[in-house]
Amino acid sequence: MENTKLSPLQLFALLVLFQLGTALVVNLGMEAREDAWIAVLCGMLIGCLLYMGYAYLYITFPDKLPTQYMRLLLGKYLGGIIGLAYILFYMNKSSRDLLDGGLLVFVSTLKETPLFIINTVMMLAVVYVLHKGIEVLARTAFILLWIVFVIGIVILFMLLFSGIIDFTRILPVLSDGFKPVLKSVYRQNYQFPFAEIICITMVMPYLNNKKAGVRAGLMSVLLSGMILSGTAVITISILGVDIAERSIFPLLTLVGKASIADFIQRLDILVVMVLIIGDFFKIAIYFYAAVIGASDLFKIPYRKILYPLALIVLFTSITISRTYSEHVKKGGDVLYIMDPLFYVILPAGLVIAALIYRFRTRRKSGTRIS
Amino acid sequence: MRIRGIGLLVILCVMLPLSGCWDAEELNQRAVVSGIGIDRGPGNNNYVVSLQVIIADEISGKIGRGGTPTTVYSAEGRSIIEAIRKASIQVPRLTSTAHVRIVVISEELAREGISDILDFLDRDSDIRLTAKVFVAKEGIRALDVIAGLSPMGKITAYTLAQKAEISSREFGANYPVEVDDLIRDVLVPNSGPVINGVDIEGSVEEVRKKSNLEATDNLGLLVMSNLAVFKGDQMKGWLNEQESKGFVWLRNLLQNTSIVITPGDQGVITLDVHRGKTSIQAILKDREDPVFIVKVMSQLSVREMDGTVDLRDPAALNEMEKDVNEEIVKNIKAAVQKAQSLNSDIICFGRTLELQHPKVWKQLKSQWSEIFPKVAVEYQVDSIIRNSQMRDRSFKYNLKKE
Numbered sequence: 001m002e003n004t005k006l007s008p009l010q011l012f013a014l015l016v017l018f019q020l021g022t023a024l025v026v027n028l029g030m031e032a033r034e035d036a037w038i039a040v041l042c043g044m045l046i047g048c049l050l051y052m053g054y055a056y057l058y059i060t061f062p063d064k065l066p067t068q069y070m071r072l073l074l075g076k077y078l079g080g081i082i083g084l085a086y087i088l089f090y091m092n093k094s095s096r097d098l099l100d101g102g103l104l105v106f107v108s109t110l111k112e113t114p115l116f117i118i119n120t121v122m123m124l125a126v127v128y129v130l131h132k133g134i135e136v137l138a139r140t141a142f143i144l145l146w147i148v149f150v151i152g153i154v155i156l157f158m159l160l161f162s163g164i165i166d167f168t169r170i171l172p173v174l175s176d177g178f179k180p181v182l183k184s185v186y187r188q189n190y191q192f193p194f195a196e197i198i199c200i201t202m203v204m205p206y207l208n209n210k211k212a213g214v215r216a217g218l219m220s221v222l223l224s225g226m227i228l229s230g231t232a233v234i235t236i237s238i239l240g241v242d243i244a245e246r247s248i249f250p251l252l253t254l255v256g257k258a259s260i261a262d263f264i265q266r267l268d269i270l271v272v273m274v275l276i277i278g279d280f281f282k283i284a285i286y287f288y289a290a291v292i293g294a295s296d297l298f299k300i301p302y303r304k305i306l307y308p309l310a311l312i313v314l315f316t317s318i319t320i321s322r323t324y325s326e327h328v329k330k331g332g333d334v335l336y337i338m339d340p341l342f343y344v345i346l347p348a349g350l351v352i353a354a355l356i357y358r359f360r361t362r363r364k365s366g367t368r369i370s
Numbered sequence: 371m372r373i374r375g376i377g378l379l380v381i382l383c384v385m386l387p388l389s390g391c392w393d394a395e396e397l398n399q400r401a402v403v404s405g406i407g408i409d410r411g412p413g414n415n416n417y418v419v420s421l422q423v424i425i426a427d428e429i430s431g432k433i434g435r436g437g438t439p440t441t442v443y444s445a446e447g448r449s450i451i452e453a454i455r456k457a458s459i460q461v462p463r464l465t466s467t468a469h470v471r472i473v474v475i476s477e478e479l480a481r482e483g484i485s486d487i488l489d490f491l492d493r494d495s496d497i498r499l500t501a502k503v504f505v506a507k508e509g510i511r512a513l514d515v516i517a518g519l520s521p522m523g524k525i526t527a528y529t530l531a532q533k534a535e536i537s538s539r540e541f542g543a544n545y546p547v548e549v550d551d552l553i554r555d556v557l558v559p560n561s562g563p564v565i566n567g568v569d570i571e572g573s574v575e576e577v578r579k580k581s582n583l584e585a586t587d588n589l590g591l592l593v594m595s596n597l598a599v600f601k602g603d604q605m606k607g608w609l610n611e612q613e614s615k616g617f618v619w620l621r622n623l624l625q626n627t628s629i630v631i632t633p634g635d636q637g638v639i640t641l642d643v644h645r646g647k648t649s650i651q652a653i654l655k656d657r658e659d660p661v662f663i664v665k666v667m668s669q670l671s672v673r674e675m676d677g678t679v680d681l682r683d684p685a686a687l688n689e690m691e692k693d694v695n696e697e698i699v700k701n702i703k704a705a706v707q708k709a710q711s712l713n714s715d716i717i718c719f720g721r722t723l724e725l726q727h728p729k730v731w732k733q734l735k736s737q738w739s740e741i742f743p744k745v746a747v748e749y750q751v752d753s754i755i756r757n758s759q760m761r762d763r764s765f766k767y768n769l770k771k772e
Contacts, residue, residue: 108495124384172728239499240554243492256498257550 005208008216010138013145015197015220018285020148021278022100023193023228025252025271027235030245031184034170037232039184044225046185047194050343051221053351054197055214058204060354066201067293073353080297082346087293089342090199091309094286095317096331098122101279102317103324108252109272119317122276126284127310130291131303134203137284144277151270152227158258158267159234169237187336193228194221195343202289248324287313401463402426404440405527407474407512408487411446417479417486419453420444420513421465422527429524438580439524442517450490468496471531473549474504474512474568480598480605488556488603491549499550502531504568505598505605515568517578518592530592534566537594542627542643543614544597555600560739561715562602564609564617567595601714609708616705619666619698620717622648628673631693637676641694641755645669652723657730659746662719664706666698666751672758678767681758695751702749710743719745 029036029043061069066086071079102119110118129137159165174181200217207213235250238257244250252271291309295302321327407420421443428439443460447453454465473491475484491497506512516527523529531546538545544566555563570590576582577590597609597617609617618624624646631639646668653661672681672690679686709716720738724731734741 168725171725175724175728239550242557243550243553246492253499257500259500 004133004135004206006135006138006203006206006213008207008209008212010135010142011200011203011207011213012216012220013141014138014203014281014285015200015217016224017141017145017148017278017281018197018200019193019220019224020227020274021193021282022097022104022275023224024231024278025104025249025275026100027244027247027250028192028228029184029189029232030241031187032181033241033245034172034236035174035181036184036236037170037229038174039181039189040229040232041225042181042185043189043192043194044221044229046190047197047221047225048218050190050195050347051197051217053347054201055217057347057350057354058201059210059214060358062210063205065205065292065296067296069354070350073350073357083293083297086342086346087290087297090202090286090290090293091313092316093196093199094283094290095313095320096327097279097282097286098313098317099320099327101275101283103327104249104275104279105272107324108249108268116318119314122280122283123310123314123317125280126287127306129284130288130306134206134288134292137281137288141281144281148274148277151274155255155258155267155270156234158260159238159254161260162258164257165234165237167233167237169240170233188332191335191339191343194225195339197221198343198347199286199289202292203285283313395464395466399463400466401461402469403465403467404469404525405472405474405516405530406467406470407444407476407506407516408450408479409476409512410479410482416446416448417450417453418444418446418513419450419457420516421454421457421461422516422525423461423465424525438519440519440526442513444513450487466496467494468498470497470501470527472502472504472527474506474515475565476506476510476512477508477598477605479512480505480565480600483603484600484605485556485603488549488553492553497549499548501549502534502546503549503552503565504530504534505565507567507569507595510570510574514570514574514577515592518570518590519578519580519583520592521583521588526592530568533592533594538618538623539625542618542624543611544594545618545621545623555716556603558715558718559720559735560601560713560742561718561720562600562604562606564600564716565598565605567598567608569593569595599709599712599714599716601712606712606714607708609705612701613705613708616701616703617709617716619646619648619702620650620664620705622646624648629670629694629697631690631697633690633693635677636679638674639672639677639679639690640674641670641690642673643668643670644756650717650719650722652719652726654727654730657733658741660719660723660727660730660734660741661746661748662722663748663750664702666702666749666753668694668698668751668753670694670753670755672755675764676766678764678770680767681762687755691753691755694753694755698751698753699749703747706747710745713739713743715742 029039032039057066057069064072067083070083073079074082098119101122102115105118106113106115129140197217204213231251235244235254238254239247239250243253247253252268255267255271258267287310291306292302294300294309295305321330401423403421404424405422409418411418422440423443424440425437427433427435428437443457445453445457445460447456457465475487491501504515506515518526520526520529523532534544534546537543547563547565552563552565555561570577571593572588572590574590577592582588582590596611596614599606599609615627624643627643629641629643631641633639646666649665651663651665653663655661681687706717715738719742720731723734
């Protein structure tokens with residue numbers, strides 16, 4: 001383990017950017033149509049519950065990486081296999097996010113540039129920062145978080161002063177009852193992006209303040225949930241639910257609409273910036289989780305294993321799917337068929353195991369005292 | 371030392387992709403398109419796409435050759451993109467559609483259906499949703515509109531977009547319609563978009579000539595026309611001026627307009643509407659048969675008077691308000707009747723019902739095309755004449771006294 005320390009505020013910045021990442025620019029919760037914002041809020045609440053589970057594991061083993069306490073709780077072999085599964089899962093996710101970002105940049109702005117080059121440049125930046133260590137990543141996050149906030153506020157004011165927001169477009173609320181919302185939550189909204197923060201458990205052992213760190217994580221889920229829900233409201237009330245639902249990149253279309261007196265307009269590049277910043281942190285945190293896990297599991301120094309794994313992520317990101325539709329379809333299906341295993345079932349098993357472990361160690365120490 | 375050499379090599383290699391010049395396109399290699407016109411090809415199902423391209427040299431002045439500020443390239447293709455690509459055999463530079471402000475569709479094409487054009491406008495990542503859409507009146511081609519020159523402002527497409535905005539602010543018989551408005555409205559059941567018409571006053575041949583700009587009264591001029599009503603993606607008819615005004619009232623988009631009334635022996639009185647607010651309420655007496663109540667509130671001021679009414683007297687103003695109410699109802703009624711006769715719910719009664727009585731709407735949705743033409747509408751107009759500009763009585767008032 002590296003000998004670095006993170007402050008709770010840095011963790012907060014990392015997590016907010018991680019969750020806003022790709023979720024801010026793609027159409028989130030659109031299966032619930034007009035009620036996407038409710039679906040996102042529901043997802044956020046479930047995300048909070050899941051986060052508390054992850055935080056409980058961290059509080060029980062504050063100095064251990066998940067791959068370490070998995071082996072402690074479930075035995076050397078079973079724990080090792082599950083740890084390996086998580087590493088592969090994180091790597092898959094980070095290569096998916098790499099492709100996500102690459103494709104969106106490719107579709108929206110760099111139409112002539114080969115995808116491989118876009119992805120390579122992105123991965124180079126990720127590897128460079130991670131070579132410097134997680135602390136550097138966290139400090140970068142803190143700076144870029146402010147940039148993202150400023151961009152967000154500029155865009156928000158542009159939209160407000162353009163006078164194009166029509167809130168009647170999100171009406172009627174819950175026209176088909178709660179069912180479509182629940183379906184959307186079940187299929188997408190609690191996993192993406194809220195439950196994804198499970199990979200932060202790989203970073204949490206570096207916290208310098210246990211309690212405040214856990215609280216900062218919870219705050220980050222609440223804040224990004226509200227930002228995402230607000231974005232859904234604004235997207236639908238400007239574009240209307242139909243255009244938003246069919247858009248690959250609603251935020252970009254939306255910002256193209258903003259124009260104050262035909263003078264201040266064309267802020268599209270700001271959205272692409274937000275996308276690149278968010279996507280960068282998503283890739284970086286997933287990738288870091290995979291690397292630190294692998295280095296712990298296989299006892300290989302962190303910086304030695306960083307580059308080979310980066311190459312694997314880069315090449316899988318190119319070969320993972322042939323088209324954008326295939327990529328989105330695979331992602332959407334995996335999100336509710338396979339991912340709950342990693343987000344809900346395995347962590348729940350670990351929490352139960354941790355409870356038993358605690359109970360047993362307490363009894364042991366109890367008997368020793370008496 | 372060797373490591374340093376390798377490092378240097380790596381840095382040099384990395385610099386290649388990092389410069390990010392793959393997609394770079396210098397401004398002097400671009401042909402900036404300001405407007406697009408789409409016609410049907412002669413005697414076939416092709417599209418003829420006309421691109422109005424800005425000639426930067428003529429705009430900036432110093433190095434101009436005294437030519438026209440814009441030029442038009444047009445090409446034919448089975449789809450719009452194909453036609454635009456084909457136009458490159460005429461254009462020496464890369465056509466860039468990111469700055470398109472207007473899209474003109476010929477009436478012939480609009481009557482056949484515009485779904486293909488809509489998909490192009492919706493999908494394209496260069497053209498923004500803020501582009502304004504127009505229908506060229508029968509008899510003139512979209513090409514004629516795109517080829518026109520404007521006495522004020524050098525780029526015709528931009529002046530046309532400004533005309534749409536100014537006329538909606540001053541005259542109130544239209545409102546600027548943008549691409550996303552169209553796409554939203556096309557999808558409303560038994561309804562459709564409403565698009566601004568554009569017409570050429572005077573000679574179609576003269577409006578494209580530079581010589582036309584050398585006279586003070588132009589032989590040809592591009593003007594805003596009335597509104598074209600669509601059902602789904604097909605154009606069904608035109609609103610006339612009265613119906614257009616009424617329609618803008620109904621959509622609650624009125625900013626400013628004038629109302630002329632002729633009360634009895636008082637001559638002609640003209641009033642300005644400063645603020646109009648319309649709300650529509652759906653009332654269900656029985657479930658099958660909704661009644662819509664259109665409520666209009668307006669604030670006016672007297673602008674012109676050819677009579678001897680004493681405007682210091684509130685009772686006189688009350689009388690006048692009644693006449694104004696009647697006039698407004700006449701406009702709105704005309705618009706509603708036209709929409710019902712074309713059976714296109716451009717007023718969004720269906721949406722009103724959906725918002726106010728969602729359950730009833732679900733039952734009626736499938737039969738809406740039969741219900742809408744027969745739906746009963748009631749009108750409640752409440753006007754207030756706030757002021758009478760700088761004078762209270764007309765000078766005629768004192769003439770009469772003597």
